[in-house]
Amino acid sequence: MKLRYSALYVAMSLVLAPGAVLAADQDVTSQNSSAQNSSAQNSSAQNQAPTERKVKQLDSIQVTATKRETPLQRTPVAVTAITPDTLEKERVMTVQDLTKLVPGLQGTSQGDHGVVTLTLRGIGNDSAKTEYADPEVATFVDGVYAPRAETAAGLLFDMDAVEVLRGPQGTLWGRNSTAGAISFQTAKPDLTAGFFGNAQIEAGNYNTMGARAAVNLPISSTFAMRVAVVHQQHDGYVDYQNPASELPSVAQQQTAYLASGGTLANFKPIDPGQFVQNAQKYNSQDQSAARVSALWQPSDAFRWNLSYEQFLDRGTPDMNLMQTPRPGQNFWSALIDTAPYLHRNEGTLRSRMDWNINDGLELSYVAGYNHFTGQSQFDQDGGVGVPTSFTTGATYQNDRTNSSNYMSYTNELDLKSVGQQTVDWIVGAYFAYEDNNIRFDIPIMNGTQYGTVSWQGSFIQPKETVDSSAVFGQATWHMSDSWRLTGGLRWSDDEKKNEGGINWGWAYDPTVPQFPIAISTVPSPATGFSVSTHNDAKYSDDELTWLARVDTDISEHGLLYGSISTGYKSGGTQDAGTLYKPETLTNYEIGTKFSFLDGHMTWNTAAYYEDFKNFQLAAPITYPNGNRGLGFSNVQGSTTVAGLESELAYSKQDDRATLVTSIIPKKTLGSLQYAGSNDYQGLPACPPQSGIASCMNITGNTLAHAPTFSLTAIYEHDFHMGNGGRLTPRFSGEYQTAQWLSVFNLGPGDQQKAYFMGDLSLRYTEPQDRWWVNAYVQNFTDQRIRTSAMRFVMPDGSYQYLSQYLPPLTFGIQLGVWF
Structure with missing residues (x-):
């Protein structure tokens, strides 16, 4: 809480600071100050006059x-580069806003985990959460x-660049980049530009309030810091x-209760107070973050960037809404019997050291540590059914994360050539480790939370670990002034363990009172539960991925x-201790990149064909005995995707335009006969050998x-005012x-x-570019x-669909300054 209000206070103080002068224009960051040897260029750009800093x-x-x-x-490489200027003007707050x-x-x-999952070129996994x-x-x-x-749900702030790499990136980027990778580069301290910064406040409908600020603090000729804060709420x-x-x-x-077989002696009228009326609403935002970055450069040969970032989330999950509301009800509303709750803390330490060993050799060491804790609860049934009595006509389901703790750290060592070489090369070693635990409860009651138990369970995973290591290398041979040949290899080794994991399911013991499982409940036969599955298991495998590419200046x-490249995502363990296989991908791609009009227009295209083997699908499932778990399946045969992408950009004088196009005519699954999901009720009964109840x-x-x-079109034009503003x-x-x-x-x-x-x-930007x-x-x-989407079976046998939605119409106003 203190961090949240401190962020708001600092940002507002900077906005109101007298005598602020412009020190940086957002467009200049397209020069990518994240490159380790470009600080001198960035410092020079920071000190130029505002009108000269625009990168045209x-x-x-x-x-x-x-x-x-x-x-x-x-x-x-098929890569989309997004500058801070674009991030700001498109109000990119989270990863989902990049789409x-x-x-x-x-x-x-x-909603049930309050996360965002990504799909690229048709490949993704909604349950990878x-x-x-x-x-x-x-x-x-x-x-x-x-x-x-969960860690991808944080705020994007004070970014230097965002790069989205499409297609498998296994050779250089490594883990789980079968469909692609997103690289975020935060803004770094600057040694020579002096004290400068920026700040912004915002207000809008739905009581939107936002504030953010960043300052560069040169401490000495060899040490500098940068502090950035942000708060966003609605x-x-x-x-x-x-x-x-x-x-x-x-x-x-x-009448409804008696028709179901009940007796008047046991009848209880529904208490309207069990439905939520005045709590914090679903689909709200209340997020804060702060980052402190440091740069130490004692010589031209050594450079160390270090940062610590803290993120707090006190918003609410996004709600599942009925696609067709009941008569008389607004679309953006629900009959809710579970108050939303989301409480997250995350701290991340990142470090990068670079040594220029000599004029042709550089050594880099990148390390990171992340610790995440979170709790949440979510109305999974979405109020789709109205109870006809306290135990009939509807379902009460509260998906609740009692606790989750995720710890991870990574280490990567790279040695690469620099400067003009006949062969550009890089070799590296990578190691990552995770130690995670979670307790996730699902009470499902007939009618209302005071009805009878339909099913309820507790998923208690006290220790799940991941060990991942790899060695890799890639080399580009400059065969001539215009032809280049690239080859790369990566060997990855993964081990995953579940130690002591147990899924508890309701035992339907008539001697045990039927109440929804509480946070304080210890599952046992005494409280009405029996062991559904023991999840102890170990998975271990390794894989070699490779890249072959030729490019030429036409x-x-x-x-x-x-290029032809391969990708790999390890298999692992799942509920009941069952293992699932790794998935592999072969990607065939042809691309072009053109510049026109003296560099003021670019046109980049890529055509690709992707062939997946053992493509992994995950979903919450019901076992034949009525208990539940998360099941993984490998799609047999080939899952294939083919498509064409195009990015056309224009920037000259007062006009800027962008066209982003994607065409995916082929996106076909392989063979999976027994696919099930509890999110889709009413699927046919499955044969016993499938291991699941319906599919x-x-x-x-x-x-x-x-x-x-799909097509995205962006256009803006500067009109010059009489006073010199734009x-x-x-x-x-x-x-x-x-x-x-x-x-x-x-x-x-x-x-x-x-x-x-x-x-x-x-x-509107004022004439001296000091504020906007x-x-x-x-x-x-x-x-x-x-x-x-989700599908529910209603009491009359009909289907009702619920969905998560992007935000409705929103509007607001922002004020920013540079100093």
């Missing part, structure tokens, strides 16, 4: 996709891998429905490349979150064709139809965009 030539943008600084237009800026990237919110499931899209912050989906989008308008009369309740301003054959179905066509209107629009929301492909309820969603903003003010409207068409 798009082909000057640098990236680190190959773990060395190279021009984006000369990097033979419209990157071809083929989709984000799915998951637990203490042991791995994502297909790996995320790195300053080179440090973030293994858990009220929840989901209103509480009044139970008085929904609940049946007492007489109707008695003109002074053009690049053509072709369907999804062989040949279309992958989820993979629209056949007025900049900006349009950002996204169109996507229809897409499935699960691999079950169950019809309109399991689909997001084609849509257009747009944002508008109007920004911006008014914005996001989702001005107020589209209801589904990111996930």
Whole structure:
């Protein structure tokens, strides 16, 4: 709490500070100050006059996709480079906000764990959200891998660059980057630019309030620090429905209860007070973060960047909303019997040391440590059913994380060539370790929380560990002035253990009172539970991945490349101690990169074909005995994806425009006969050999979150005012064709139809670039965009679909200063 208010206080103090002068323009960060030898360039840029700092030539943008600084237009990798200027103007607050800026990237919110899972080029896993499931899209912050989906839910602030690498990145980037990797580079301290900084405050509808600030603090000629803080909050989008308008009369309740076999002696009228009315709303935000960074550079040959970041989350999970509300109810509302709760703390230490051993050799050591703790509770049933009595007509389900503790650390050592070489090379070694534990409870009651037990369980995993190590190397041979050949290898070794994990399920002992499991409940036969599964298990395997690529300069301003690369994601353990197999991927890709108009226009394209083996799917399932768990399945045969991506950007004088296109005509699952999910009720009964109660054959179905066509268009223009200031209107629009929301492909309820969603903003920048003010409207068409779906079977046998949605129309105003 103290950190949250301190962040707000510092940011507002900086905004109101008198005599502030401009020291940095956001566009200059496209020079990528994260490169370890570019501090002199950045310092020079910081001290230039504001009008001279605008980077107009798009082909000057640098990236680190190959773990060395190279021009984006000369990097033979499908990579999207996003500058801080774009992050600010598009109000990118979280990873999910990146999706419209990157071809083929989709984000799915998951309420029961309050996380975001990512899909890239049609490949993702909506249930990769637990203490042991791995994502297909790996995320790195300053080179440090973030293994858990919860850690990707933090705020993005004071960023220097974001790079999204598409396709398998296993050779250089390593763990779980089968579909791609996202590299976040935070802003670093500057030794020579002096004291400078920026600050911003914001207000909007839903009581939106935001504040952020960053300052550069030069301590000496060899040591500097940077401090950045942020706080962002808004009220929840989901209103509480009044139970008085929904609940049946007492007489109707008695009739329903007697019809179910009850007796009047045991009848209890429904207490409207058990439904939530005045708590914090679902879909709210209350997040704060702070980062302290340090740079020590005692000589030109050595450089050490060190940072510590703290993140707090006191918001609420996103709600599952009925796609078709009950008559008389608002769309953004629900009949809620579980108050939302989300409480997260996260601390991360990151370190990078670079030694220039000589003019042609550099050694780097990257290390990180992360500790995450969290608790939450979530109304999983979404109020889809209205109870007809205290024990009939509806379901009460509270998905509750009693405790979760995730600890991880990583170490990477890289040795690479620098300067002009016939062969550019890099070799490295990597080691990562995780030690996680969690208790997750699910009480499911018939009718209301005071009804009879339908099923309830407790998942107690006291120790789940991951050991991952790798060695890798990659070399590029400059065969001539225009032809280059690249080859890379990575050997990975993974070991995963579950020690002492137990799933407890309801034993239906008639002598035990039927109450929802509480946080204080110790599962045992005495409290009505029996062991469902023992989860102790060990998984160990290794894999060799490789890359072969050729690229050539087809003109002074053009690049053509072709590559074959492989990716790998380890298998692991699951509930009941069962092991699942690793998944592998072979990616075939051809790409081009062109610069036009003296570097003021760029056009990058990539065509790809991806072939997955043993593609992993995870879902909450029910076993034949009625107990529940999280099950992993490997899709047999080939899961194939083919597509085309295009990024066209223009920036000259007063106009800036971007077109981002993704076409995925082929996205087909292999063979999986027994696919089940508790999120999709009403699936057919499964044969005994399947190991699950209900399932369907999804062989040949279309992958989820993979629209056949998507297009993002962004345009802004500077109008010069008579006083020397600039007025900049900006349009950002996204169109996507229809897409499935699960691999079950169950019809309109399991689909997001084609849509257009747009944002508008109007920004004024004062003549000396010392301050700016911006008014914005996001989702001005107020589209209801589904990111996930669930299916419930209603008492009359019909189906009702629930979904998570992107935010409704929001608007606000921002004020920022540079000093």
